[in-house]
Amino acid sequence: MELVDTRDMVWVHGAIRGEFERLRANLPAFARGNDPAWERYRGHWELMHGFLLEHHTGEDALLWPLLRERLPDRIDLIDHMEEEHQVVHQLLEDLNEQIHALDELRHGNGDASNGDASNADLHNALAACDATFADFNAATIRHLEDEEQQLLPAIPGALTPQEWARLPQQATEILGEEASVKVLGYVLKWMPEADRPSMLATLPPEVIANWEATAADEFASYDASLEAIAP
Ligand SMILES: [Fe+2]
Ligand SMILES: [Fe+2]
Numbered sequence: 001m002e003l004v005d006t007r008d009m010v011w012v013h014g015a016i017r018g019e020f021e022r023l024r025a026n027l028p029a030f031a032r033g034n035d036p037a038w039e040r041y042r043g044h045w046e047l048m049h050g051f052l053l054e055h056h057t058g059e060d061a062l063l064w065p066l067l068r069e070r071l072p073d074r075i076d077l078i079d080h081m082e083e084e085h086q087v088v089h090q091l092l093e094d095l096n097e098q099i100h101a102l103d104e105l106r107h108g109n110g111d112a113s114n115g116d117a118s119n120a121d122l123h124n125a126l127a128a129c130d131a132t133f134a135d136f137n138a139a140t141i142r143h144l145e146d147e148e149q150q151l152l153p154a155i156p157g158a159l160t161p162q163e164w165a166r167l168p169q170q171a172t173e174i175l176g177e178e179a180s181v182k183v184l185g186y187v188l189k190w191m192p193e194a195d196r197p198s199m200l201a202t203l204p205p206e207v208i209a210n211w212e213a214t215a216a217d218e219f220a221s222y223d224a225s226l227e228a229i230a231p
Helices: 007-031 035-062 064-070 072-108 116-154 161-175 177-190 193-200 205-224
Strands: none
Touching: 007 035, 007 072, 007 116, 007 177, 007 193, 035 064, 035 072, 035 161, 035 177, 064 072, 072 116, 161 177, 177 193, 177 205
């Protein structure tokens, strides 16, 4: 039987790790920035929020039920994965609410870069976000590491390559075309350069053609617009 190559899961995890760390580091500067900068940050937060939810939804629907049938002696491990997803989701939603509150604070105060009162409110809201971000990133990294170290080695032999391939197929269906192309950009950005040819070889020809024709350049300017700005 052809065995599943699970490296693509690790590449996806690399994008999640890298971009949520960057979102945490850049939040203060963007929250104190002008409206276009804040809108770029908000857009990227929405993208990554949707990406993480999609990644977990795919695993919840397409991995855990099958693995419960095929790996009856690893039920504890699958329970542990599901529990970690719940912890990560709670923190993700807490953070999402705090970022929306920050948005309301900015709108309520007009130009957030002016005025002592708005600065004090922003300072407090940013401190609250950063504390949740720290917990969220720690819980997420812990989960991704557990999945990579404990779960992925059990996949080959338990699932067929066709069953495994449902994950990226469903990801595209859930995310839609525009977000999928950005997510592809982030997977390529954070994965080891030496593995990029084998990653690209797994994609449908029309996706590669689109990436090479226009999407790679569009992604590069999107990503550059999220680089750190001076507060
Ligand atoms: Fe995963
Ligand atoms: Fe997971």
